Amino acid sequence: MRILSIETSCDETAIALVEAKDGINRPRFKILKNLVASQIKIHRPFGGVVPNLAKREHLKNLPILIGKILKISNFQFPISKQILNSKSEILNTIDLIAVTVGPGLEPALWTGINFAKEVYKKFKIGNRKLKIIGVSHLDGHLYSSFLNPKSSILYPIINLIISGGHTILLLTKNPTHYKKLGETRDDAAGECFDKVARLLNLPYPGGPEIEKLAKLGNPSAIKFPRPMINQKNYDFSFSGLKTSVLYYLRDNTNLTRKIRMPRIRINSHHSHKFADSYYIPDIAASFQAAAFDVLIDKALKAAKEFRARSIIISGGVAANKTLQSKFKSEIRNRKLKINFLAPLKSFCTDNGAMIAAAGYINYLRGKKHTLKAQGNFSL
Ligand code: KG4
Ligand code: ZN
Numbered sequence: 001m002r003i004l005s006i007e008t009s010c011d012e013t014a015i016a017l018v019e020a021k022d023g024i025n026r027p028r029f030k031i032l033k034n035l036v037a038s039q040i041k042i043h044r045p046f047g048g049v050v051p052n053l054a055k056r057e058h059l060k061n062l063p064i065l066i067g068k069i070l071k072i073s074n075f076q077f078p079i080s081k082q083i084l085n086s087k088s089e090i091l092n093t094i095d096l097i098a099v100t101v102g103p104g105l106e107p108a109l110w111t112g113i114n115f116a117k118e119v120y121k122k123f124k125i126g127n128r129k130l131k132i133i134g135v136s137h138l139d140g141h142l143y144s145s146f147l148n149p150k151s152s153i154l155y156p157i158i159n160l161i162i163s164g165g166h167t168i169l170l171l172t173k174n175p176t177h178y179k180k181l182g183e184t185r186d187d188a189a190g191e192c193f194d195k196v197a198r199l200l201n202l203p204y205p206g207g208p209e210i211e212k213l214a215k216l217g218n219p220s221a222i223k224f225p226r227p228m229i230n231q232k233n234y235d236f237s238f239s240g241l242k243t244s245v246l247y248y249l250r251d252n253t254n255l256t257r258k259i260r261m262p263r264i265r266i267n268s269h270h271s272h273k274f275a276d277s278y279y280i281p282d283i284a285a286s287f288q289a290a291a292f293d294v295l296i297d298k299a300l301k302a303a304k305e306f307r308a309r310s311i312i313i314s315g316g317v318a319a320n321k322t323l324q325s326k327f328k329s330e331i332r333n334r335k336l337k338i339n340f341l342a343p344l345k346s347f348c349t350d351n352g353a354m355i356a357a358a359g360y361i362n363y364l365r366g367k368k369h370t371l372k373a374q375g376n377f378s379l
Pocket of ligand 2: 137164
């Protein structure tokens with residue numbers, strides 16, 4: 001089955017063309033195209049995503065990306081007669097259009113949904129087998145590791161979705177049956193990285209910046225709290241951790257003054273090798289270690305309780321290599337027989353291919369969502 005997928009829930013316009021086969025139990029995917037038009041530079045001056053700017057950019061990028069995928073030059077939206085008549089051979093091979101309906105920013109979601117509906121309506125005439133399905137963005141993250149070539153999945157799985165908008169721990173007994181074990185009670189893990197990065201004057205999105213800086217720092221330098229780590233549930237809380245970083249900076253004003261210009265200091269040739277160029281990495285490393293300790297500890301406790309054979313992490317924060325290796329070493333330290341899996345980097349952060357994967361599985365199991373933006377859609 002060939003799937004064209006469209007994702008516009010946040011600040012990435014993403015379209016993919018994916019070949020899916022072998023059914024729900026052993027799905028296999030061949031990524032033919034996976035295009036992402038990132039809006040990071042546009043939102044960066046605002047320190048976060050501005051919904052109306054996101055919408056404007058999606059409207060601009062969607063026709064460009066689909067034109068590239070279908071090999072139709074000057075693709076326009078609404079679709080003109082000229083485009084309809086263009087003989088795109090690729091178009092006729094598509095069986096299913098999968099589009100994200102939520103959760104996410106509603107104005108942004110609507111651009112993708114309206115675009116997908118228009119493509120479906122207009123091209124259905126020439127391609128009668130074409131179908132359309134609404135997909136949850138969270139299902140996309142959940143199934144994103146299935147996109148790795150050669151990933152063999154052993155059930156039951158403990159899934160940890162860690163993105164800019166969500167932190168959810170799930171028990172997946174089989175491909176179509178999952179149960180939420182816990183989630184964040186306030187900020188999402190990625191959101192916390194972004195907020196702490198702002199405190200440290202690092203650009204948006206903060207996760208990759210903190211990961212880079214943390215590599216230069218000492219993760220044991222500052223004892224930040226591990227919120228809820230000893231509570232007997234699978235919920236998380238990250239806003240207190242962010243506040244601890246804020247208080248640390250407030251109480252060490254000699255540092256905060258210097259932190260204002262980390263890059264200049266670090267790169268400066270005529271600096272006297274200020275100690276502060278090491279403090280910022282120490283804060284980044286210590287914060288990151290605190291956040292990861294909680295995520296790993298809760299995921300491993302759940303894996304033990306439910307006798308999971310795999311732990312799969314997904315979402316933007318899962319791209320963090322330090323987190324991945326910490327997970328692996330902690331599984332070894334605790335002598336657990338668990339398969340650990342993380343999607344390839346390009347499938348961790350928002351992308352179209354994961355929506356195709358979720359579209360395939362949900363189509364086969366008959367789980368369809370209405371083609372309406374649902375900003376607060378949950379699992
Ligand atoms: O999954 P995603 O692309 O979008 C949402 O669905 O939210 O996740 C984006 C989040 C951002 O908060 C970003 O800072 C974080 O993922 N992120 C990272 C890394 N790369 C992206 N966090 C930690 N380490 C990273 N390497
Ligand atoms: Zn996402």
